[in-house]
Amino acid sequence: MRFGPVRLRAEGLPEHGHSVYLHLEARGLREIAPADEPPRAEISVGWVDMLSWTRQPAMSSAESLHSLAERARRGGITHLFVGGWTGWHDPSVLAQVRAEVESLPVWIHCLATWATPEGYLAPVESLRLEGAAGWTLPPHQSIPWRTLVQALPYLRHLGGVLLVLPFWEAAPGEMGVSETPLLALSGWRGIPEWAESIAIHALAALHQAYGGRMLIGPLTSAAGHKIACDYGLSSFTTISYLIAHAGELLAYDPFWKLHPPLRGPEDQRALAEAAFQGQLHVASGDILAPPEEKNLEWTAAAIGQPTVDAFAPLLWKVGSQFDSGGKAVSKLVWLLSEMPRRFLGLAPFKVEVGMPLDFTVFRIEENSYDLPPPWNKYSSTLRVMGTIRSLADAYNLQSQMS
Secondary structure (H helix, E strand, O other), X not given: OEEEEEEEOOOOOOXXXXXXXXXXXXXXEEEEEEOOOOOOOEEXXXXXXXXXXXXXXXXXXXXXXXHHHHHHHHOOEEEXXXXXXXXXXXXXXXXXXXXXXXXXXXXXXXXXXXXXXXXXXXXXXXXXXXXXXXXEOOOOOOOOHHHHHHHHHHHHHHOOOEEEEOOOOOOOOOEOOOOOOHHHHOOOEOXXXXXXXXXXXXXXXXXXXXXXXXXXXXXXXXXXXXXXXXXOOEEXXXXXXXXXXXXXXXXXXXXXXXXXXXXXXXXXXXXXXXXXXXOOEEEOOEOOOOHHHHOOOHHHOOOOOOOOOOHHHHHHHHHXXXXXXXXXXXXXXXXXHHXXXXXXXXXXXXXOOOOOOOEEEEEEEEEEEEOOOOOOOOEEEEEEEEEEOOHHHHHHHHHHHO
């Protein structure tokens, strides 16, 4: 079929920034042809989310993987890297997850847990055989440092492994938010900024000793980003730390209860600048806590926010303040597609004849619109129209653009 006309966003191609028709077949892209008509939308290689979370398959309160994938698709994501809570250190659990994701509307890559809840090294080689794309820990689990010393050389031995190392807790039970210390007195839990800095120093020492491919985060502070840069570490943050700062916490709205906590406006802006300069990866960090656990008073509420479906519009809103010379769309595509694909080893890095159907279609509107709940406090001019993974997707989007 002939899809378009759309403005192609693919740096390095002569058609980049021009209105084109894409001739699509079930097996992939057959041809890129110039169009005389103005573009009706923008198109790029499919977007990647480097880290979302799920309680599947072990918790009764879990959102289904199908629902998570559908929210990601609505957000323009075609590749979703997903970590989990209970059981993701068990090869049989990972096999069950892998069986569930085969027919979903996005490609889901499983991030297995490299340590058990007790701090022992998981059977990482068996997990790798079951399809683990990388390694992480659940948000509430402290880093088992002794196990990490064992795990790093073993994971390097397995080869080609993405190692995601969160440092949500430097030690169990730490209290306090440096920007708003009184919140600690009301029962808020989370790591202070200096604990993040200490953890980065420790991770850097291990990385220098054992090597391997390591991505650390989510960074929440300018100090943490500087330390990571000084050590040459690859790092990421999540959209919540770019769009909001600790002032939101003063309302005790459980929507903003995150782990680690939101920091001050200076940290927020420093991380946003680093991201749009290509120094910092950005992930959605999606955690959809059940309403019966989230919609409680502050001290009892669960952590987390549903971010994956609003990820791109929120990132565009943040990036618009750093636009210079009309490069905003190119920077957005770099952050959502090219940068994570290169780090994670996903192909293709550019739009080319013969590539599989793996596209995101979006528009930049003249007027901003309010995002759907729970993000309706925010507006954006970027509207995700959909993704193309099949000819049926392309026909559906073509009818929307007509």
